[in-house]
Amino acid sequence: MIDFLNHFLLFTLAGIGMLLVPLAIGRLVRPRLPSPEKDAIYECGEPTIGSSYVQFDLRFYVVALLFIIFDVEVAFFFPWAMVYGNAMQLADGNLGDEARRTLTNRLLTAPGEVGQEITADAAHWLGVTGLIDILVFFGVLLVGFAYVWKRGDLDWVRAVANAPTSADRS
Amino acid sequence: MSNQPLFWIFALLTCGGAVGVVISQNIVRMAFSLIVSLGSTAGLFFLLEADFVGATQLLVYVGGTLVLLIFGVMLTASGPFQQIRVSPGETFLGAAVGLLLLSVIAFTVIDVEWDTLNAARTEASPGAESGNTARAIGLRLVGIPADHEIGVHEGRGGRTGYLLPFEIVSIHLLVVLVGAAYLARAKRRVADGSTGGEN
Amino acid sequence: METPLAYYLFVGAVLFVSGIVCMATKRNGIAVLMGVELVLNGANVNFVAFAHYTPLGLDGQIVSLFVIVLAAAEAAVALAIALNFYNNHQTIDVDRGDKLRG
Numbered sequence: 385m386i387d388f389l390n391h392f393l394l395f396t397l398a399g400i401g402m403l404l405v406p407l408a409i410g411r412l413v414r415p416r417l418p419s420p421e422k423d424a425i426y427e428c429g430e431p432t433i434g435s436s437y438v439q440f441d442l443r444f445y446v447v448a449l450l451f452i453i454f455d456v457e458v459a460f461f462f463p464w465a466m467v468y469g470n471a472m473q474l475a476d477g478n479l480g481d482e483a484r485r486t487l488t489n490r491l492l493t494a495p496g497e498v499g500q501e502i503t504a505d506a507a508h509w510l511g512v513t514g515l516i517d518i519l520v521f522f523g524v525l526l527v528g529f530a531y532v533w534k535r536g537d538l539d540w541v542r543a544v545a546n547a548p549t550s551a552d553r554s
Numbered sequence: 555m556s557n558q559p560l561f562w563i564f565a566l567l568t569c570g571g572a573v574g575v576v577i578s579q580n581i582v583r584m585a586f587s588l589i590v591s592l593g594s595t596a597g598l599f600f601l602l603e604a605d606f607v608g609a610t611q612l613l614v615y616v617g618g619t620l621v622l623l624i625f626g627v628m629l630t631a632s633g634p635f636q637q638i639r640v641s642p643g644e645t646f647l648g649a650a651v652g653l654l655l656l657s658v659i660a661f662t663v664i665d666v667e668w669d670t671l672n673a674a675r676t677e678a679s680p681g682a683e684s685g686n687t688a689r690a691i692g693l694r695l696v697g698i699p700a701d702h703e704i705g706v707h708e709g710r711g712g713r714t715g716y717l718l719p720f721e722i723v724s725i726h727l728l729v730v731l732v733g734a735a736y737l738a739r740a741k742r743r744v745a746d747g748s749t750g751g752e753n
Numbered sequence: 754m755e756t757p758l759a760y761y762l763f764v765g766a767v768l769f770v771s772g773i774v775c776m777a778t779k780r781n782g783i784a785v786l787m788g789v790e791l792v793l794n795g796a797n798v799n800f801v802a803f804a805h806y807t808p809l810g811l812d813g814q815i816v817s818l819f820v821i822v823l824a825a826a827e828a829a830v831a832l833a834i835a836l837n838f839y840n841n842h843q844t845i846d847v848d849r850g851d852k853l854r855g
Contacts, residue, residue, distance in 0.1 A: 389560055440625070445625060445738050445833070446735060448622050448625045449622075449734050449738070450731070451618065451621075452614075452621075452825050452829055453727050455614055456618070456727060456825055457727070459614050463606060464696060465692075467692035467696060492689075492690075510698070513696065514696040514697075517720065517721070521723075521724040524724040525727055527728055528731035532732075532735045535739065537738070561756045568768065569764060572767055572768050575771060575775055575791060576774050576775045584787055588787050588790065588791070591791070592790070595794050595797070599801050602761070604804065604805065604814045606818075607801055607821075611821060614821050615794075615825070619824060623783060623786060626835060640779070640780060648777055651777070652771070655770050656767065656770040659766040659770070664759065668759055668806070690811055694811065694815055719819060726823070727822075730829050737836075738836065
């Protein structure tokens with residue numbers, strides 16, 4: 385674990401150093417000839433207008449909402465995928481004893497003292513139930529996605545296209 | 555097995571970020587302090603050998619929830635409302651109550667003999683110790699309650715691990731998605747200037 | 754020498770108290786939401802610390818996982834409410850939302 389600490393500190397110091405050294409070199413080498421045009425804030429060549437604290441369009445919120453919902457979903461996919469991959473490898477009937485023991489220990493994250501190996505049938509059952517679980521999980525979320533899509537919350541130009549007839553319920 | 559320096563770094567960043575959220579008046583600076591605090595909390599999770607929880611903290615919390623909050627800041631920040639002043643009396647009262655509450659909790663933490671818990675730790679499940687927790691968490695989420703029960707799944711009646719909460723989370727997310735989209739749609743209709751009354 | 758459990762609990766306590774004070778004193782609605790996030794994180798630190806230091810094993814980690822997920826969902830809904838509030842009142846100051854009629 386002391387190894388880990390050293391790696392972390394080395395990584396942090398290297399990161400800070402790689403940031404600071406080019407900046408310092410640039411500061412020492414570059415000529416300094418300021419002018420009002422150079423000191424102005426760069427905004428794609430346009431003159432800057434107002435502060436940067438502008439109000440965003442409200443349509444961005446729906447995109448952020450979808451992002452966070454499916455972000456959570458992906459976070460739940462990771463552990464399932466690890467279990468599923470392992471279980472499907474174990475479900476192979478003509479797997480050698482040694483490989484089966486290694487895979488069992490990996491699946492149970494036990495450092496090598498599990499009594500019996502997982503049989504191919506049990507692993508197959510585990511993989512299939514896991515797949516059904518995750519499909520239910522995903523399917524329920526897709527219902528919400530379909531709802532949002534159907535109601536037109538994802539249409540970027542809807543507000544312009546039919547603003548007067550916005551009473552489009554039912 | 556000395557993680558002490560790393561612990562101090564992450565603990566100080568976590569507490570400093572949290573205090574920064576409280577004492578800052580600018581909402582954008584508050585959001586930045588919150589990022590520092592939550593990111594360092596992920597570091598604490600890694601130190602506690604909860605690698606998957608730490609990764610989820612970074613992925614969902616720092617990468618998702620905070621982005622959403624910053625969206626909220628940008629969707630509502632406009633001119634004078636960016637900083638809302640709080641009177642000095644309220645600030646003082648809040649600080650006093652906060653310190654009182656903190657000292658109550660701190661004295662409780664110091665008083666309890668936690669070492670007895672440490673002694674019983676050796677019988678903990680092996681997955682929690684090795685720091686490689688994603689597979690073990692996955693097993694529990696798909697319904698295997700304990701590590702050693704896969705081979706004997708015939709007697710699985712009534713023990714489903716965390717499968718039910720896992721599926722409830724999906725229903726919950728569905729409700730959140732539909733409800734928040736509904737609220738956003740009502741708001742957009744008002745923003746369009748047409749009648750928002752039917753909502 | 755391993756870090757004692759009490760240190761982690763103290764970090765959790767600082768997060769919790771900061772969140773409580775933030776919720777109580779801030780008048781910006783988004784800032785109140787940030788206080789809620791801090792409180793949930795303090796609870797999370799405690800859950801994971803107890804999962805590591807006690808025989809509970811992975812259960813504490815899974816509970817904290819659900820807390821993270823529910824915090825994300827809570828932030829989404831609360832933000833939608835805050836945006837509606839902003840749209841109706843043209844401000845995010847929660848002290849102005851003292852009428853029952855929208």
